[in-house]
Amino acid sequence: xxxxxxxxxxxxxxxxxxxxxxxxxxxxxxxxxxxxxxxxxxxxxxxxxxxxxxxxxxxxxxxxxxxxxxxxxxxxxxxxxxxxxxxxxxxxxxxxxxxxxxxxxxxxxxxxxxxxxxxxxxxxxxxxxxxxxxxxxxxxxxxxxxxxxxxxxxxxxxxxxxxxxxxxxxxxxxxxxxxxxxxxxxxxxxxxxxxxxxxxxxxxxxxxxxxxxxxxxxxxxxxxxxxxxxxxxxxxxxxxxxxxxxxxxxxxxxxxxxxxxxxxxxxxxxxxxxxxxxxxxxxxxxxxxxxxxxxxxxxxxxxxxxxxxxxxxxxxxxxxxxxxxxxxxxxxxxxxxxxxxxxxxxxxxxxxx
Numbered sequence: 302x303x304x305x306x307x308x309x310x311x312x313x314x315x316x317x318x319x320x321x322x323x324x325x326x327x328x329x330x331x332x333x334x335x336x337x338x339x340x341x342x343x344x345x346x347x348x349x350x351x352x353x354x355x356x357x358x359x360x361x362x363x364x365x366x367x368x369x370x371x372x373x374x375x376x377x378x379x380x381x382x383x384x385x386x387x388x389x390x391x392x393x394x395x396x397x398x399x400x401x402x403x404x405x406x407x408x409x410x411x412x413x414x415x416x417x418x419x420x421x422x423x424x425x426x427x428x429x430x431x432x433x434x435x436x437x438x439x440x441x442x443x444x445x446x447x448x449x450x451x452x453x454x455x456x457x458x459x460x461x462x463x464x465x466x467x468x469x470x471x472x473x474x475x476x477x478x479x480x481x482x483x484x485x486x487x488x489x490x491x492x493x494x495x496x497x498x499x500x501x502x503x504x505x506x507x508x509x510x511x512x513x514x515x516x517x518x519x520x521x522x523x524x525x526x527x528x529x530x531x532x533x534x535x536x537x538x539x540x541x542x543x544x545x546x547x548x549x550x551x552x553x554x555x556x557x558x559x560x561x562x563x564x565x566x567x568x569x570x571x572x573x574x575x576x577x578x579x580x581x582x583x584x585x586x587x588x589x590x591x592x593x594x595x596x597x598x599x600x601x602x603x604x605x606x607x608x609x610x611x612x613x614x615x616x617x618x619x620x621x622x623x624x625x626x627x628x629x630x631x632x633x634x635x636x637x638x639x640x641x642x643x644x645x646x647x648x649x650x651x652x653x654x
Contacts (some may be wrong), residue, residue: 372644454499
């Protein structure tokens with residue numbers, strides 16, 4: 302066959318058919334580049350974790366977009382759930398609200414809602430409100446969970462008499478009477494107490510590695526497992542390993558709850574149980590005696606523990622990398638957020654026998 306001579310098989314087809322064939326070939330090639338993420342989400346199987354009454358199954362792809370990718374951007378935040386079962390998670394760009402099926406129902410974006418490090422939700426006479434600690438913005442905030450209207454801001458109280466070089470709140474919680482506690486966990490490690498209107502009342506605690514000191518008072522919640530309720534504080538960097546502490550609502554030390562938790566970042570209570578994310582890529586569940594009931598999502602790879610830079614394509618179903626926030630729904634399911642460059646939020650469904 303001479304150069305330039307048509308191949309015998311091409312002479313039988315008109316140019317329009319050949320063009321269609323070439324287009325189809327390019328379409329198939331394009332699909333080969335687009336499919337891996339979506340296939341990975343479709344073929345990922347639920348992973349069972351935990352033990353006994355604290356056994357859970359993961360929900361592959363929960364909260365991801367139709368393209369199989371995270372919709373929330375990088376995460377360094379928290380999770381809470383309202384009375385209707387909607388899930389709020391704070392990301393660097395703002396707060397995203399999901400329904401239990403993983404669809405976004407509303408969002409609060411922009412400078413007023415960015416980088417909320419910790420959240421609590423509270424039902425009050427005029428609605429449900431989100432309380433947030435913003436370490437990058439040196440403040441605590443309170444906003445309506447439906448409208449997003451900000452009704453209160455908590456700044457550093459000059460009347461405390463402290464001369465701080467920085468104010469970087471990492472945790473917030475609310476007492477039954479409405480008093481607000483704001484932990485300066487990334488700076489002084491003082492915990493500030495305000496009344497419901499934002500009036501400064503007192504502060505307690507200090508940075509250090511002693512029994513009654515905090516070496517990064519990173520997380521905090523109201524521990525309703527006991528009467529009267531008390532503060533449960535995550536002393537993340539305490540040596541030799543992270544621990545949980547109890548303080549009463551007047552700022553008095555009660556006891557060390559448990560130690561050896563790695564880097565406990567936050568705590569969420571439901572009934573007699575508390576979930577405690579460990580930044581090393583696991584979530585620990587304690588009972589009322591503060592005995593470990595289960596460990597979820599343990600990461601066996603030291604290089605990917607406490608690692609913000611694990612992109613979505615390297616996520617492994619059922620394995621966490623920088624566990625930072627968690628919350629229980631009314632059915633005992635857990636929602637878990639990783640500190641993560643791509644923005645990772647996971648749903649764990651409680652297994653009932």
